[in-house]
Amino acid sequence: MNCIDFVKQHSDEKSCIQHFRRIKEEKGIVCARCGHTSHYWNKAHKSHDCKKCGYRTTLRSGTVMESSKLPYQYWLYTIYLMSMTKKGISAAEVQRQLGHKRYEPIWTMMHKIRAIMGLRDDKYEMDGVVELDNAFFKTHNDESSDEPTKRGRGSQEQSSVLVMAKVDPKPGRPRKHKKPSAFRYVKMIVIPNSSSSTMNDTLSTYAKPEVVIKSDGWRGFNKIKKVSAKHIKKIVPPKEASKALPWVHTMISNAKRNLLGINHHTKDEYLQNYLNEFCYKTNRRYFGVNLFDRLLVAAVEDTWYGKLRYNYG
Ligand SMILES: [Zn+2]
Incomplete structure (x- = not known):
């Protein structure tokens, strides 16, 4: 329409x-x-x-x-x-x-x-091959807004986000300048800290146990094998991180750019909501004009009241 x-x-x-x-x-x-x-x-x-x-x-x-x-x-x-x-x-x-x-x-x-x-x-659990990374998004919080040492409203901080990008590996020899896999779905979940138990809890909530994880071998993912079928570590120098895990890095930079386009100051407690929107649209990028009808049905159908884990003021 x-x-x-x-x-x-x-x-x-x-x-x-x-x-x-x-x-x-x-x-x-x-x-x-x-x-x-x-x-x-x-x-x-x-x-x-x-x-x-x-x-x-x-x-x-x-x-x-x-x-x-x-x-x-x-x-x-x-x-x-x-x-x-x-x-x-x-x-x-x-x-x-x-x-x-x-x-x-x-x-x-x-x-x-x-x-x-x-x-x-949330209704779709991750499976297959998933590129996994822990990203940091710039946010603000209100708690220390009275501190004179901080510029502007609230203090700036980094919110930790677990990013999962489901990919389909392309068959055959990798081609130059082309990503070796095709992107399918993305999930971004704000997490309270970067401990390995938080990583494992979050992954097991949003992914099936048979999932195959690709990560850069960061220590927070040390125990990820416990909640997945396989953990492939691609340990590379930081400069080449985007080559080892191409899609998860593309998604993180797209989300950051998208967030900046909508508002310059994202409060930490609303970050999840903005990420929801980014992921929802990215995951339905081929829906075209049907996206409106689908979202409308979701808004009417989902008996969400009282059980929402997201903040809206
Ligand atoms: Zn009745």
Whole structure:
């Protein structure tokens, strides 16, 4: 869907409500009280009322919009803008385009959408051959913001991120100037520290035990064999690190560039959300215009409320 079609089809709040209603009905509504599956559409309350017991399921309940007061049109447009902009879009820009007075509700809405992206990607476990690296992202935190010695707001720090890039090795002899493998999926998980037990816990959460790990032999990965089928260490001088693990390095530099494009100061507690967005879009890079519909379905389908591990303010 291009932006002209999109605007045509979602020109007012009513058409946006219809769109969300259709997605919910396609998925099927189950009464939380009696388990019945047929419902009346209650126009006045924008809810599905159970035909058996009358229990009311609002359009927002169990979706990313639960407890939000923002119009449905805002949600639809923001999901559209976030899925259709390759490099991402800032909350200030979305706020400007929606013409909303306050920044915070828009910012919160976008972080909730990023959380949904993370939740979707969590459903896929890494397997096959995975290039593994520990990256550091520049972030800020608020804790030491009163310290006069630090410039600007908050102190600058490095957030540790475990990066996994699933690759398919190309058969035959490696060709000059070409990467020896094809890139498939990426996962980036913010971790509290760089100890080997954290590395192992994180990897075993997001990868299957039969995974084959390629790393640069860094000491934090010393025990990675315990949670994988095989650990291939490619020990090279730091200058050649990108040759040994080409895709994981490409992904790290792309993510850093992407983050800088959206906002200059990423707070440590929101870093995971931004990484979710980067990974979600990278993993669906061939979806094209379908990305919007897919994200919309995820936002309506995933009964995420209360079990989100991501921050959104
Ligand atoms: Zn019922």
